[in-house]
């Protein structure tokens with residue numbers, strides 16, 4: 001599903017003349033197989049989000065390659081990567097990233113609109129998804145009118161409407177209380193088992209890491225792969 | 231992304247900031263209306279001038295003044311007439327010659343001084359000369375007179391009162407009876423003092439139609455060539471002039487014409503005839519040529535006005551640029567989210583371009599409507615204001631402003647180009663928004 005080869009990344013800080021280089025990821029090699037739930041753990045600032053952003057195509061690596069669906073994606077153009085994301089990847093963010101001026105329904109519908117799906121089919125899919133995540137009665141609610149857990153369920157539904165094979169999640173339960181966290185984790189496990197969707201989840205939460213088939217631990221920008229340990 | 235969905239997106243975005251969008255549309259509409267109204271004055275005045283110039287004019291007429299020669303211009307001779315008549319598409323060549331003195335005409339107690347003109351009737355008829363009354367002369371001593379000739383027939387007395395403004399004798403002293411069938415006595419002089427005169431009786435058989443323009447006066451008496459020659463014989467001068475200096479007299483019959491008009495078969499051929507004549511070094515005037523010059527002049531003027539109007543639109547486009555830049559900044563988090571889940575930068579650019587185009591289109595529509603309304607008001611109001619301000623009657627049917635479809639199309643095109651161009655940079659900026667920064671709400 002995902003292969004990462006000799007991936008390194010550094011940020012350049014400061015203005016011209018007094019530039020400093022901040023190395024974040026160093027020579028990462030890893031693989032995520034189809035149907036797996038892989039969790040990435042590590043201390044804050046260890047480079048977990050940077051890794052995910054590289055896989056997502058939000059930033060480009062300074063060195064190394066990322067392969068997905070049998071092709072190198074790390075050197076795709078911005079537009080091509082956007083199309084790739086729309087087609088293959090679903091996203092769940094810590095802060096939900098819903099569009100505040102759109103209702104739950106409209107937020108979930110957005111990827112379908114971007115894809116150019118026709119209205120009738122869109123409605124069918126969105127309604128089904130809302131039922132799946134238990135939000136049937138909230139379709140006309142704006143994000144500000146929903147609880148954190150409900151908002152995260154909206155964003156999960158949005159990630160699912162185009163039937164991705166991979167979902168990338170950066171601290172999906174980071175803003176939720178432990179009870180809601182369990183609900184969301186249940187949904188993730190269900191999706192993995194029933195639809196075979198691959199998950200790459202970043203977390204620093206033990207409970208979250210435990211649903212993973214495998215845990216990758218990052219320390220100082222390097223991978224310390226171990227057993228199911230944090 | 232479907233066009234319908236894009237449109238819905240724009241509608242939603244506009245709704246979020248109605249007041250700002252409205253003001254921007256208003257500015258665009260005003261710029262567009264300003265452009266149209268400004269240029270419409272060029273179009274309107276052109277129409278008025280063209281109409282005024284063409285009014286009752288014989289458009290197929292080419293006036294020939296003379297022929298260029300080494301020392302200025304030569305008058306048109308019989309040989310020239312022959313040549314002119316042989317040109318292609320020439321229907322008629324009229325030629326008139328003025329008597330070189332002003333005869334006096336008497337009818338009962340009325341007296342008149344008016345020019346005598348000898349005309350070539352066959353060509354006059356071919357050119358379309360119309361009479362308002364009577365018929366054309368058939369005999370040598372028969373004449374037709376100009377439409378205003380009767381106004382010059384005034385009682386021969388000291389008491390005649392003249393109008394202060396026009397200098398014409400007052401109505402009550404003028405001849406009011408029927409002219410046709412009357413015999414008027416033409417008196418021509420041989421010398422300045424009038425010691426030797428000759429009286430020639432002429433019978434009025436017809437009156438020529440009223441001249442095309444209100445201000446034109448036709449007071450001439452159209453005598454036959456025979457009478458003309460008779461006078462020339464009497465005075466002993468070519469042209470029938472009075473002898474001042476016996477050293478310099480030209481004798482015999484006058485061989486040149488004063489007023490030569492060439493008539494074309496139809497309007498399309500006029501310019502061709504004019505060009506041929508000009509090549510042959512004839513000095514000409516024709517309405518068609520003048521129209522060409524007028525139109526060229528107005529085309530330049532209209533282009534200038536449109537250019538000035540475009541500046542107004544460019545100013546309005548600064549507003550569009552500002553509005554779109556603010557819209558992009560405000561929506562940066564949304565754009566970031568959309569890009570994150572896979573919106574193509576091209577789609578985002580198109581949405582914003584469509585939004586500025588939308589403002590442009592609505593602005594252009596409103597601007598056009600306002601321009602039409604303004605044009606109507608200007609056409610009604612301006613003549614009234616000018617009449618009050620300058621206490622002068624404006625010519626009937628004078629049009630200040632006219633908006634042809636072509637002007638609307640030009641204005642709308644300029645408006646759209648300007649708005650799309652001004653929306654370009656903000657739209658590009660939208661595509662360059664950094665996903666991560668936008669999601670962290672850092673923009």
Ligand SMILES: Nc1ncnc2c1ncn2[C@@H]1O[C@H](COP(=O)(O)OP(=O)(O)O)[C@@H](O)[C@H]1O
Nearest residue numbers: 011022024042043044045046047048049050051
């Ligand atoms: N855009 C950026 N520019 C500069 N430094 C960054 C940027 N993003 C992240 N970093 C730095 O990279 C390191 C790793 O950050 P991050 O990947 O967010 O860690 P984590 O998600 O594991 O907490 C941190 O030291 C952070 O300050």
Ligand SMILES: [Mg+2]
Nearest residue numbers: 048049050170
């Ligand atoms: Mg992080």
